[in-house]
Amino acid sequence: MAVPEERFPVLGHRSDQAFVAGVGDRPLTMRGVTEADLPELLRVDREVFPEEPYPYFVLRQHIDVHGDRILVLDDGECLHGYVLFVTTTDGYVCWVLSLAVSADRRGRGLGRRLMLEALRQLRRERVHEVRLTVEPANAAAIMLYRTLGFATDGRVHRDYLGPGEDRLIMTLGAAGPGTA
Ligand SMILES: CC(C)(COP(=O)(O)OP(=O)(O)OC[C@H]1O[C@@H](n2cnc3c(N)ncnc32)[C@H](O)[C@@H]1OP(=O)(O)O)[C@@H](O)C(=O)NCCC(=O)NCCS
Numbered sequence: 001m002a003v004p005e006e007r008f009p010v011l012g013h014r015s016d017q018a019f020v021a022g023v024g025d026r027p028l029t030m031r032g033v034t035e036a037d038l039p040e041l042l043r044v045d046r047e048v049f050p051e052e053p054y055p056y057f058v059l060r061q062h063i064d065v066h067g068d069r070i071l072v073l074d075d076g077e078c079l080h081g082y083v084l085f086v087t088t089t090d091g092y093v094c095w096v097l098s099l100a101v102s103a104d105r106r107g108r109g110l111g112r113r114l115m116l117e118a119l120r121q122l123r124r125e126r127v128h129e130v131r132l133t134v135e136p137a138n139a140a141a142i143m144l145y146r147t148l149g150f151a152t153d154g155r156v157h158r159d160y161l162g163p164g165e166d167r168l169i170m171t172l173g174a175a176g177p178g179t180a
Helices: 035-048 056-069 110-123 139-147
Strands: 029-032 070-074 079-087 093-101 129-134 151-157 167-172
Touching: 029 110, 035 056, 035 070, 035 079, 035 093, 056 070, 056 079, 070 110, 079 110, 093 110, 110 139, 129 139, 139 167
Parallel strands: 093 129
Antiparallel strands: 029 070, 070 079, 079 093, 129 167, 151 167
């Protein structure tokens, strides 16, 4: 992978090892999604993206087609977040299509853990670039991505995800530097 390894310190634990993210929280496990997670995955997605959640059939088929590219945070009863990342068929680019942490679990490093694990998995592959879109006003996500080394191309892509849905495109591992 063209992404410099030093940017992604490998997590000090196996991804399926339980960890506690906040005082009083049940231990969480980060693991690959299963079909049985679909109701919880839908719930989390609807909670985090109430205005534009994935329709049932889209999440269902994301699991069918690339379930190995969905990591979930599970406390044994509920899911508290997920990341979905999909590589283009030429293996050149991976898009992070969705990253979500439940509102009551934010600010505890979970978003970063999900991203680091996705990047750790991608490091073993021949992916040249990791890309994602983010709303220009989404300061928390932009900061997270920047601290992981993602950079923008310096412009807002108007209507990128539909009318009024402007997005920044952030890239990690491009041949040339972006604009942080
Ligand atoms: C973006 C999101 C996934 C971050 O998850 P999180 O678990 O709260 O993030 P973390 O605790 O791992 O924080 C990682 C970094 O993000 C940045 N960050 C997180 N919350 C922030 C905030 N409120 N303001 C500014 N920066 C913030 C910081 O750089 C932070 O690093 P630090 O803790 O070392 O300062 C979460 O806020 C979320 O689900 N938001 C709604 C959905 C969304 O916007 N998804 C991304 C779409 S592109």
